[in-house]
Amino acid sequence: MNDQPTITCADDDRIAWLRLRSVALPLANPISDAKVLTGRQKPMTEIAILIAEIETRDGHQGLGFSYSKRAGGAGQFAHALEVAPNLIGENPSDIARLWDKLCWAGASVGRSGLATQAIGAFDVALWDLKARRAGLSLxxxxxxxxxxxxxxxxxxxxxxxxxxxxxxxxxxxxxxxxxxxxxxxxxxxxxxxxxxxxxxxxxxxxxxxxxxxxxxxxxxxxxxxxxxxxxxxxxxxxxxxxxxxxxxxxxxxxxxxxxxxxxxxxxxxxxxxxxxxxxxxxxxxxxxxxxxxxxxxxxxxxxxxxxxxxxxxxxxxxxxxxxxxxxxxxxxxxxxxxxxxxxxxxxxxxxxxxxxVPNRPGLGLSLSERVAGWTVQQAEVGQRA
CATH class of the missing domain: 3.20.20.120 (Enolase-like C-terminal domain)
Known part of the structure; x- marks a missing residue:
């Protein structure tokens, strides 16, 4: 006779919707390091931020971001938008598998650099979602x-x-x-x-x-x-x-x-x-x-x-x-x-x-209202629950 308890898993939530934003975050003053003084780069005046917001069928949410300095922001946004549909309908708990799925979706342009930096925003959002759902800080x-x-x-x-x-x-x-x-x-x-x-x-x-x-x-x-x-x-x-x-x-x-x-x-x-x-x-x-x-x-x-x-x-x-x-x-x-x-x-x-270390759930972050004014482009994929 088997007296072991039956273990059931109710984790059947699915990713239903996501939003991507490309944000040009201005810096208070132009920034120069040695690469500027040697003529290799120009002073930095803004940072390109890629923001990913993910929401599941059951209403759980996650916030993630990536970034680029001086160049690459538009490219990150374009690549992220191209591979984003691969997340819809997936279980948000399967973070490592989803990273691999997104990476291979764009593998012909490489498995490092801009291609993976673009999917990094999704990865951070998924970890944020998982921690929030558990009621824990990351x-x-x-x-x-x-x-x-x-x-x-x-x-x-x-x-x-x-x-x-x-x-x-x-x-x-x-x-x-x-x-x-x-x-x-x-x-x-x-x-x-x-x-x-x-x-x-x-x-x-x-x-x-x-x-x-x-x-x-x-x-x-x-x-x-x-x-x-x-x-x-x-x-x-x-x-x-x-x-x-x-x-x-x-x-x-x-x-x-x-x-x-x-x-x-x-x-x-x-x-x-x-x-x-x-x-x-x-x-x-x-x-x-x-x-x-x-x-x-x-x-x-x-x-x-x-x-x-x-x-x-x-x-x-x-x-x-x-x-x-x-x-x-x-x-x-x-x-x-x-x-x-x-x-x-x-x-x-x-x-x-x-x-x-913040003790709020997930990253413990919420977007400022000022982000809307710095948004260069945005797109949504899927349908909100």
């Missing part, structure tokens, strides 16, 4: 290790910022409770970089966490020279000292210098990250969930990196990454950028150098 759904994460500010340290204003920005960040400061470096005149870093280190004191970011603008000899000169400042890390695909060069720097090396934000797939993990080419790996195609591929990268003993410091999009960082085994850093704040009604809390 961090709790994933399995949180902590209720807050270390955070550092980048937006106040760009190269277009005069030194006196840069010092004021560091004071402002510290007053807000932010726990670290990152400066952009990589100018054609390396002496200017060293002067700015030296001035900020003196201003902050010897022990306050300080990072620098060269945005891929050094070749190997220049990187070795600058890493050697920067050793004296006791930095948390030196970020992107080389081209983002130069795993071998980054690995050499990791082995040669005491100051940790960080990279990974420009990589757009687990496969690209695996090459850096395999070669031990970073002390801090910096995946960006929207850039790699959403939360599903991000979690694959996280597992590989943690198995290899690497610490993660996810790039940008703090509203999303604060949840993912809470699930890391090793204590992470999250990047504080206020640029996306106008998109949402909610704000993240920061105390004593740490960013608090």
């Amino acid at each position: 961090a709790r759904l994933l399995g949180a290790q902590r209720d807050s994460v270390r955070c550092y500010n980048t937006s106040g340290g760009f190269l277009h910022t005069p030194l006196d204003q840069l010092l004021k920005n560091t004071d402002s960040s510290r007053e807000k409770g932010i726990g670290g400061i990152k400066l952009k470096v990589g100018q054609p005149d390396w002496a200017l970089d060293l002067h700015r870093v030296s001035s900020v280190r003196k201003h902050l004191g010897e022990t306050f966490p300080l990072m620098v970011d060269a945005n891929q603008q050094w070749d190997r000899p220049s990187a070795r020279r600058m890493c050697r000169r920067l050793e004296t400042f006791d930095l948390i890390w030196i970020e992107e000292p080389l081209d983002c695909y130069d795993a071998e060069g980054h690995a050499e720097l990791v082995r040669q210098f005491d100051t940790p090396i960080a990279t990974g934000e420009m990589l757009t797939s687990p496969a690209e990250h695996w090459e850096f993990i395999r070669q031990g080419a970073a002390d801090f790996l910096m995946p960006d969930a929207p850039r790699v195609g959403g939360i599903t591929p991000y979690l694959r990268i996280q597992t590989l990196a943690e198995q290899a003993g690497m610490t993660l410091a996810p790039h940008f999009a703090m509203e999303l990454h604060v949840h993912l960082a809470a699930s890391h085994t090793r204590e992470p850093w999250v990047e504080h950028f206020e640029w996306l704040e106008p998109l949402f009604e909610e704000r993240l809390e920061i105390r004593a150098g740490r960013m608090l």
